[in-house]
Amino acid sequence: xxxxxxxxxxxxxxxxxxxxxxxxxxxxxxxxxxxxxxxxxxxxxxxxxxxxxxxxxxxxxxxxxxxxxxxxxxxxxxxxxxxxxxxxxxxxxxxxxxxxxxxxxxxxxxxxxxxxxxxxxxxxxxxxxxxxxxxxxxxxxxxxxxxxxxxxxxxxxxxxxxxxxxxxxxxxxxxxxxxxxxxxxxxxxxxxxxxxxxxxxxxxxxxxxxxxxxxxxxxxxxxxxxxxxxxxxxxxxxxxxxxxxxxxxxxxxxxxxxxxxxxxxxxxxxxxxxxxxxxxxxxxxxxxxxxxxxxxxxxxxxxxxxxxxxxxxxxxxxxxxxxxxxxxxxxxxxxxxxxxxxxxxxxxxxxxxxxxxxxxxxxxxxxxxxxxxxxxxxxxxxxxxxxxxxxxxxxxxxxxxxxxxxxxxxxxxxxxxxxxxxxxxxxxxxxxxxxxxxxxxxxxxxxxxxxxxxxxxxxxxxxxxxxxxxxxxxxxxxxxxxxxxxxxxxxxxxxxxxxxxxxxxxxxxxxxxxxxxxxxxxxxxxxxxxxxxxxxxxxxxxxxxxxxxxxxxxxxxxxxxxxxxxxxxxxxxxxxxxxxxxxxxxxxxxxxxxxxxxxxxxxxxxxxxxxxxxxxxxxxxxxxxxxxxxxxxxxxxxxxxxxxxxxxxxxxxxxxxxxx
Amino acid sequence: xxxxxxxxxxxxxxxxxxxxxxxxxxxxxxxxxxxxxxxxxxxxxxxxxxxxxxxxxxxxxxxxxxxxxxxxxxxxxxxxxxxxxxxxxxxxxxxxxxxxxxxxxxxxxxxxxxxxxxxxxxxxxxxxxxxxxxxxxxxxxxxxxxxxxxxxxxxxxxxxxxxxxxxxxxxxxxxxxxxxxxxxxxxxx
Numbered sequence: 089x090x091x092x093x094x095x096x097x098x099x100x101x102x103x104x105x106x107x108x109x110x111x112x113x114x115x116x117x118x119x120x121x122x123x124x125x126x127x128x129x130x131x132x133x134x135x136x137x138x139x140x141x142x143x144x145x146x147x148x149x150x151x152x153x154x155x156x157x158x159x160x161x162x163x164x165x166x167x168x169x170x171x172x173x174x175x176x177x178x179x180x181x182x183x184x185x186x187x188x189x190x191x192x193x194x195x196x197x198x199x200x201x202x203x204x205x206x207x208x209x210x211x212x213x214x215x216x217x218x219x220x221x222x223x224x225x226x227x228x229x230x231x232x233x234x235x236x237x238x239x240x241x242x243x244x245x246x247x248x249x250x251x252x253x254x255x256x257x258x259x260x261x262x263x264x265x266x267x268x269x270x271x272x273x274x275x276x277x278x279x280x281x282x283x284x285x286x287x288x289x290x291x292x293x294x295x296x297x298x299x300x301x302x303x304x305x306x307x308x309x310x311x312x313x314x315x316x317x318x319x320x321x322x323x324x325x326x327x328x329x330x331x332x333x334x335x336x337x338x339x340x341x342x343x344x345x346x347x348x349x350x351x352x353x354x355x356x357x358x359x360x361x362x363x364x365x366x367x368x369x370x371x372x373x374x375x376x377x378x379x380x381x382x383x384x385x386x387x388x389x390x391x392x393x394x395x396x397x398x399x400x401x402x403x404x405x406x407x408x409x410x411x412x413x414x415x416x417x418x419x420x421x422x423x424x425x426x427x428x429x430x431x432x433x434x435x436x437x438x439x440x441x442x443x444x445x446x447x448x449x450x451x452x453x454x455x456x457x458x459x460x461x462x463x464x465x466x467x468x469x470x471x472x473x474x475x476x477x478x479x480x481x482x483x484x485x486x487x488x489x490x491x492x493x494x495x496x497x498x499x500x501x502x503x504x505x506x507x508x509x510x511x512x513x514x515x516x517x518x519x520x521x522x523x524x525x526x527x528x529x530x531x532x533x534x535x536x537x538x539x540x541x542x543x544x545x546x547x548x549x550x551x552x553x554x555x556x557x558x559x560x561x562x563x564x565x566x567x568x569x570x571x572x573x574x575x576x577x578x579x580x581x582x583x584x585x586x587x588x589x590x591x592x593x594x595x596x597x598x599x600x601x602x603x604x605x606x607x608x609x610x611x612x613x614x615x616x617x618x619x620x621x622x623x624x625x626x627x628x629x630x631x632x633x634x635x636x637x638x639x640x641x642x643x644x645x646x647x648x649x650x651x652x653x654x655x656x657x658x659x660x661x662x663x664x665x666x667x668x669x670x671x672x673x674x675x676x677x678x679x680x681x682x683x684x685x686x687x688x689x690x691x692x693x694x695x696x697x698x699x700x701x702x703x704x705x706x707x708x709x710x711x712x713x714x715x716x717x718x719x720x721x722x723x724x725x726x727x728x729x730x731x732x733x734x735x736x737x738x739x740x741x742x743x744x745x746x747x748x
Numbered sequence: 749x750x751x752x753x754x755x756x757x758x759x760x761x762x763x764x765x766x767x768x769x770x771x772x773x774x775x776x777x778x779x780x781x782x783x784x785x786x787x788x789x790x791x792x793x794x795x796x797x798x799x800x801x802x803x804x805x806x807x808x809x810x811x812x813x814x815x816x817x818x819x820x821x822x823x824x825x826x827x828x829x830x831x832x833x834x835x836x837x838x839x840x841x842x843x844x845x846x847x848x849x850x851x852x853x854x855x856x857x858x859x860x861x862x863x864x865x866x867x868x869x870x871x872x873x874x875x876x877x878x879x880x881x882x883x884x885x886x887x888x889x890x891x892x893x894x895x896x897x898x899x900x901x902x903x904x905x906x907x908x909x910x911x912x913x914x915x916x917x918x919x920x921x922x923x924x925x926x927x928x929x930x931x932x933x934x935x936x937x
Contacts, residue, residue, distance in 0.1 A: 092863035093870070096803045096854075097777050101770045103810060103852035108768020402907060408817055411904070468912075 182414035218329035232276035455605035481667025496738025539651035550578030552740025566593035596685035602632030635733030672701030791835035
C-alpha cells in the first residue's frame with residue numbers, strides 16, 4: 089500500500105508533466121513568480137543599490153551564466169537519462185582582482201582556487217597551438233570523443249570531465265567513459281572548437297600550490313612565472329602547455345628535470361604539428377625553465393584595503409556573482425598616497441606593541457578614497473570599521489550648527505571657560521565637565537575655544553544649541569553613526585563611536601566648500617564577460633554655504649597655526665582639529681586642504697589608555713608626514729579661499745554677556 | 749535509466765524537472781523529503797500541517813526550478829528556506845499555504861494516523877536536533893542552522909551575517925556542543 093508521501097510524489101510528478109506543457113497553465117505567466125535564490129537576490133539588490141549604475145540585464149546575464157548551456161533546447165530524445173543539455177557546467181570559481189586607480193594590483197578577493205579567466209581575444213594563439221600539440225594533436229580535425237578506453241581522452245572529453253562531471257556525481261559512475269563520450273559529442277554539437285579550447289585553457293588544472301589548485305593558464309602563468317601569459321616566450325608557453333596532462337610528475341618546482349623533458353616534448357610536438365619551426369624549437373630548448381614563482385599570488389598585498397572593498401562590493405553586487413569570482417574591481421586608491429599613508433603610520437607606530445594607527449584620506453571634490461590604511465595590515469580595516477570615540481574632534485559639529493543654524497560668528501560669541509559642576513545644566517543634574525588639568529581660560533570666544541580644545545565652552549554651546557541641530561549637521565556632513573542627542577555628544581561622548589573614514593568624510597564637506605559627497609572606493613566593476621559597470625558618481629548635497637564652510641576653515645586653520653594641532657603644520661595652508669578622549673584611549677587629528685581631507689586615529693583595540701595619548705602629539709605628526717608627502721603636487725598658495733560671510737554674536741542661555 | 753539521475757546534483761535535477769523530466773524530480777523529491785519534513789515539523793510543531801505543507805514546498809520548488817541558481821552543491825538550504833516561509837505564512841494565516849499546489853493542480857491527500865507516524869520517522873531522519881535549535885541563543889541558532897542544516901560554507905555565513913569566519917566557527921562549535929549535551933540529557937532523562 090502506498091503511503092501519503094508516495095501518493096504526494098505521484099501528484100507532483102503529474103505536475104512535472106504539466107510544466108512541460110505550459111499552455112495548460114494559463115495563469116502561471118500572469119502571477120508573480122516565486123522567488124528563487126539567485127533571482128530574488130538580484131531584485132533585492134537592485135532595490136537597494138541606487139548608487140551603482142548596473143543594468144538589470146547585465147546582472148541577470150551574469151547570474152545566469154552557468155545556465156547558458158542548460159537554456160538551450162534539448163538535443164534529440166533523452167530516453168530518460170541526463171544529456172549534457174541537462175547538466176549545468178560547474179565553472180570553477182575565480183579570484184577577483186582588486187586594482188588601484190592606476191591599474192596596479194592591490195589584492196584578490198575569493199578563495200576558490202587560483203584562477204583568472206581570460207577572454208577569447210586575450211589568449212595568445214601560441215598558447216592554443218602549444219596546448220593542442222601537447223594534449224590532443226587531432227583536436228581541430230577529428231571527432232570530439234573516442235570510445236577506445238586505451239586511447240588518450242580528447243581535449244573535449246577532458247573539458248567535459250572538469251566542467252560537467254563534478255567529482256561527487258556522474259564522474260564516479262561505472263559507465264563514466266561512455267557518459268564522457270556522449271557529453272563530448274553533445275558539447276561539440278553545441279559549441280565551436282575554439283570555444284572548447286579556450287574553455288579548457290581557462291579551466292584545466294595546471295598544478296597546485298599550498299594545497300589549492302591552480303586553474304587556468306593565466307593563473308598558472310602568474311604562479312610559475314609571476315607575469316601574465318601574454319608576455320611569455322615560446323619556452324615558457326611550452327612548459328605550461330605540458331602541465332595539465334601530467335602535472336604531478338612534471339611540476340616545475342618539484343621535478344624540474346621532468347618538467348624540462350616534458351617541455352621539450354611539447355616543443356617537438358609543436359614542430360610536428362607545424363606551428364613552429366625546428367630552429368625556433370631548438371632555440372627554446374636551450375633556455376632553462378625560467379621558473380620564477382610568485383609566492384604572493386593570490387595573497388593580497390594590502391589586506392585591509394581588500395577587506396573594505398569586499399565589504400563595499402557586497403552592497404553593490406549580488407552574492408552569487410561575487411562567489412563565482414573573476415571580477416575586476418577598480419578602486420579609487422592612489423597607490424602613491426596609499427604607500428605614503430602606510431609609511432607614515434609605520435614610521436610613527438611601527439612596532440606590534442604600539443597602538444593601532446589608522447588613516448583615511450579623501451579627495452573632497454569627488455569623495456574618492458585615495459588612501460585607507462593602518463599599521464596592522466590585517467583583513468580588517470580599522471580606518472573604515474573601527475568605531476571609536478572622537479573626543480573634541482566632534483566639537484566641529486557644534487561649531488557648524490552655531491555658524492549655519494544660528495548665523496553666530498565664532499569670534500563674536502563668548503562663553504566663560506570654567507569648571508561645570510553637577511547641576512550647572514538643570515536638565516542633566518549629574519552632568520559635569522572639566523578641562524584637562526583644570527586649564528580654564530575665563531571669558532573666551534568660541535573660535536578660541538576651538539583652537540585650544542576647551543571642553544567647557546563646547547558643553548555650554550551644545551546645551552544652548554540643543555542636540556537636534558548638532559546631530560542633524562553631523563549626519564548631513566557625513567557621520568553615519570547613530571547619535572542619541574546626549575548632552576556629551578558635542579564633546580565627542582558618543583553612544584557608538586565613529587570611524588576615521590566617517591570623520592574624514594565629514595571634514596571633506598568643509599574642504600569642498602560645504603558640499604557633501606559620500607565617500608566611494610569602488611570606481612568600476614568588470615564582470616567575467618567583460619562588461620564594465622562604473623559606479624555612478626554619488627550625488628553631491630549642499631550642506632553649508634561656501635561662506636559658512638570658509639568661516640569654519642578660518643577657525644580650524646588656527647588649530648594648526650597656533651592651537652593644539654601645531655604638530656600638523658606642514659607648510660601648506662590647511663585646517664584641522666585634534667581629538668583626545670578623556671581616558672586617552674583614542675587620539676585623533678582630522679584636517680584638510682582643498683585637495684585632500686585626511687583623518688588619523690590611534691588607539692589600542694582593547695581601549696587601554698595610551699602614553700601621552702593626545703591627538704596633537706600622537707595623531708598630528710602622522711597626519712603631518714602623510715599630508716606633506718601626499719600634497720607635494722597638491723599644495724597651492726591660493727588654498728583655503730575665504731569668501732565673505734558675516735554672522736553676529738550668538739546669544740544663548742549660557743553665553744557670556746557682550747562687553748561694552 | 750533512473751540510476752543516472754540519482755548521480756546528478758540538485759542543480760541538474762531541478763533544471764531537468766523544469767523541462768518535464770519526471771524521473772529527475774522524483775530523485776530530487778526522495779533525496780530531500782526527510783529534511784523538508786523535519787524543517788516543517790520543527791517550524792510548525794504540528795505533524796498533520798507538516799505533512800500537508802510538504803506538497804506545497806515541493807510544488808513551490810518545482811515552480812521555481814527553472815530559475816534556481818546554485819550557490820551550493822545541494823539545494824537543501826534553498827528548500828529549507830521555502831519550507832520555513834511556507835510554515836510561517838501558514839501559522840500566521842491559520843491555514844495551510846496552498847498557492848503553489850493550486851497553480852500546479854497538485855491534489856490534497858487526507859492524512860491518516862499511519863501517515864503521522866511516517867512524518868515522525870522522516871522528521872527524525874532529517875535532523876534529530878532540529879527541535880532543540882530554538883533553545884539556542886539567537887546568534888548561535890543562526891550559525892548552527894546555516895552551517896549544519898543549510899550546509900552553507902563558513903565564508904558564506906560570515907559574509908551574510910557580517911561577522912568574521914572565526915566567530916561563526918566558534919558559534920557553531922559552541923552551539924553544537926550545547927545541543928549534544930542537551931540531547932544526551934533528553935536521552936538519559
